Ligand SMILES: C[C@](O)(CO)[C@H](O)COP(=O)(O)OP(=O)(O)OC[C@H]1O[C@@H](n2ccc(N)nc2=O)[C@H](O)[C@@H]1O
């Protein structure tokens with residue numbers, strides 16, 4: 001006989017007055033990009049990896065209506081936040097607005113974002129803020145949407161937003177939003193090097209199209225991910241992964257920011273197994289053999305004047321970190 005069967009009905013959970021949600025940035029361990037589509041997007045075949053560099057969004061009920069946002073930054077990469085919009089264009093605000101349509105009685109909310117992921121850095125930082133805001137407002141407004149429903153709203157906000165909700169390791173098809181979780185049991189160790197400038201994602205995709213039009217690069221429709229990459233992720237063999245990881249956007253990012261080639265060669269000279277531009281860049285991600293090797297590489301890159309940080313992945317997607325009762 002189960003005790004739960006006879007326990008009195010639980011009262012409905014009261015909505016909290018304030019919640020804090022953490023959501024991870026990502027690396028594309030592999031990113032294949034097809035030709036430009038009529039809708040302005042490109043089909044991709046991507047292997048996403050969520051890494052231990054987290055954005056935090058604290059959502060607090062306000063007395064008045066509306067959604068407001070403030071931003072600060074924290075962490076070793078010293079992310080400048082001056083270029084982040086603080087109005088309706090902020091991705092976290094857009095996420096809260098999209099979720100409000102599903103809430104019976106959405107209160108006013110203030111979102112405070114603590115940024116650790118480089119802005120316009122190719123690691124999906126704004127997407128992580130959007131994913132965190134969705135989970136935070138879902139808790140604040142008692143909307144109780146399923147992860148699938150949240151993923152549907154996330155896809156309307158941007159191609160990378162569904163992955164920041166899901167986390168872990170996943171194959172992304174379509175524009176990157178059609179996700180299938182992939183197995184990777186052993187953590188992989190990376191070193192991130194931030195740049196002191198950003199790259200616009202549409203600008204980097206556009207540069208890739210131009211290079212392809214000029215005949216310098218080929219465009220093929222990406223149907224699937226190279227099975228060798230999934231095998232290397234599954235086994236956690238960093239050496240194997242180093243020989244197969246690749247990013248079609250790297251040539252375009254290097255075309256727009258040629259100095260990144262020096263960063264890539266510095267990391268490889270200082271002991272990385274391999275290095276690549278993360279997503280649309282300009283953040284560079286270096287794969288290391290293990291955690292001590294990553295710590296050593298990060299220290300050597302810092303000594304050479306770079307903003308470098310050792311991280312690992314996979315980690316969880318957007319999750320409630322704390323809640324304060326109303
Ligand atoms: C580079 C990646 O980070 C790799 O994961 C993503 O493809 C970019 O994802 P994102 O920043 O969430 O992209 P969105 O905000 O949805 O789109 C911004 C712009 O990037 C370009 N874009 C984005 C995704 C994609 N599959 N093809 C594209 O061409 C389009 O010009 C689009 O208008």
Ligand SMILES: Nc1ncnc2c1ncn2[C@@H]1O[C@H](COP(=O)(O)OP(=O)(O)OP(=O)(O)O)[C@@H](O)[C@H]1O
Pocket residue numbers: 083084085089090091092113118119120121122123124125126127129130160198199201279280281
């Ligand atoms: N919460 C936010 N954080 C950062 N940027 C934001 C945010 N909301 C809107 N933006 C705008 O979006 C642009 C790109 O932001 P983001 O930091 O997500 O780039 P990214 O990491 O290169 O994106 P991706 O890797 O998904 O292509 C910024 O330049 C900024 O103008």
